[in-house]
Amino acid sequence: MSRLLDRRRFLMGLGLGGVALAQPLAFQRIAFAENTTDSPITRRIPTTGEALPAIGMGTWITFNVGGDPQLVDQRTQVLKTFFDRGGTLVDGSPMYGSAADVMGEALAELNARDRVFAATKIWTGDESETRSEATRSSRRWGVERFDLLQVHNLLGWQGHLETLKSMKANGEVRYIGITTSHGRRHREFARIMESEPLDFVQLTYNLLDREAEEELLPLAQEKRIAVIVNRPFQGGALFRRFQSERLPGWAAEAGVSNWAEYFLKYIISHPAVTCAIPATSKVEHMKENMGALYGSLPDPAQRRQMADYVRSL
């Protein structure tokens, strides 16, 4: 027994135990990393070169659970799984009901405020409210400042963007951007991308909604703007439509082992895309989503094959 547990091993174990108690998330991430064969896929934010894991997390609908303690606990577990598997970027909006408060509770519970890449939106028609809405959101999330503030669906974008630029210059936010979804207002969106100094844009792109490939994604590459992709599963419709189908025989060669990875790896393998933000309320689904953060990505020929395959179904 004395050979098995000498003083040095005892002290080492005590130290590691302390670290595990103080930083449970970090410890579990190490444990998860040891079980995987590779490191997470990251993309650089063009304006700074900062690396960002290519799978983030959205909170639309899924984190709007009000004051339901049981569901807040469940969502906290979803967020924990996301962090454990290497995710960092979480995206929200004041429009999402109680989602910001639930996120604040979950981050506090997991002691993960310094781990999250916090992204939210400015969602008000009053263009003088930019700063105060950002402050309200940061209180709800429990973060000192946001990493990324985006103008939600271009609502009052002129005024908000001016304030956001000044907030960025003052160090009140690290990155700024604009968002759209469902393929809306792409022409105006492109015009803003061409004329404004944006760090990020957020748009809808998935295997069935590929309009962004025509103009917005090439433009983002040209203007060196990071791209966050929302609705990667088309609001769950892709699963409802294709889940009962078998994956093609060549899926493994493209680094894909389930439909979630199929849909997500198609997106993050586009060279303009920085990060996709699937939303889920289930830990098991989060695990599947985060599987797309590891392994190989499809090459351009395989991407074409992937798109052709779902079209053929």
Next chain:
Amino acid sequence: MALDGGVEWQSYALQDFVMFGPQVFLRLFERINQDLWPWTLLAVFAALALPLLLSHQRSASRRVGLFLLACAWGTSGFAFLVSYFGPINWPAVWFGWAFVAQAVLVGFLAVKLSADSLPRLPYSAATLWVIAVVGLPWLTVELSGEWRALALFGLAPGTTVAAGVLVSALFTGLARWLYLVIPVFWALFSAATYWGLQLKVLLIFPVATLVLVVIAIWLSPSRAQSRD
């Protein structure tokens, strides 16, 4: 095509306006019943006592019935809509306060109407009331698979409104139409919500409400007089 403000309204589906999931919505019924237990028994008692009071010969009993009904509107509005539903769906807060206003209206009518202008609730309406408050609460149980998710009269707006509209059979003229404004708007709003959530079984609530509105108008005193 972009309209004023550049918003492409036609690209929106009903689902785009629903910002919570079906599970979260059904949990509201379970939570309010659990949190208010054992006071939820009062809601059951009120639901069954109300048709007796409102169809009683003594006008004082009918007045007590109206006060009880006002409490049901108020509790459903403030407890369910403002306190539970509001945090996940902001329009519910507006409806919650509208339900409280409805409670004030019913309380006002209970005080203001003379014994002659406050007729008895017809037995047919009382029977429909009992069917509504006994049958409708099980719709949410059927969907959630959890008996604690009963949509009780006096707490859950769907059952409260569906049964509550039968009381419009007591009123005439402006009072009746004022009384029906909020129930009809709620029926339309809730129908859109249930459709957006794809909880189609719950459409029985607004459909029952609108059918009972028509029946209540048919049974109302002014209608009865015009038939004579």
